Amino acid sequence: MGRKNFNAFLKNQKAEKKKKKKLEKQKKKETREHTSGLLDNMIAYVDEDGNIVDELPRESADKQKEDRSNLEE
Secondary structure, three states, rough: HHHHHHHHHHHHHHHHHHHHHHHHHHHHHOOOOOOOOOHHHHHHHEEOOOOOOOOOOOHHHHHHHHHHHHOOO
């Protein structure tokens, strides 16, 4: 008779262990998603002088005008 209860006890322990492991895995996944960042945060740009910057460098107005005049010719 005692053997049945022991098997049920082990079964419950395994189920609790599995549930706990699943929750830990889910927490790790959430922390990775929050800390990994987006692709935009990982992109770097090179400005006119060859320096690496985080933001997209703005082209000067003169340079844009030159490009437009070259296209019209």
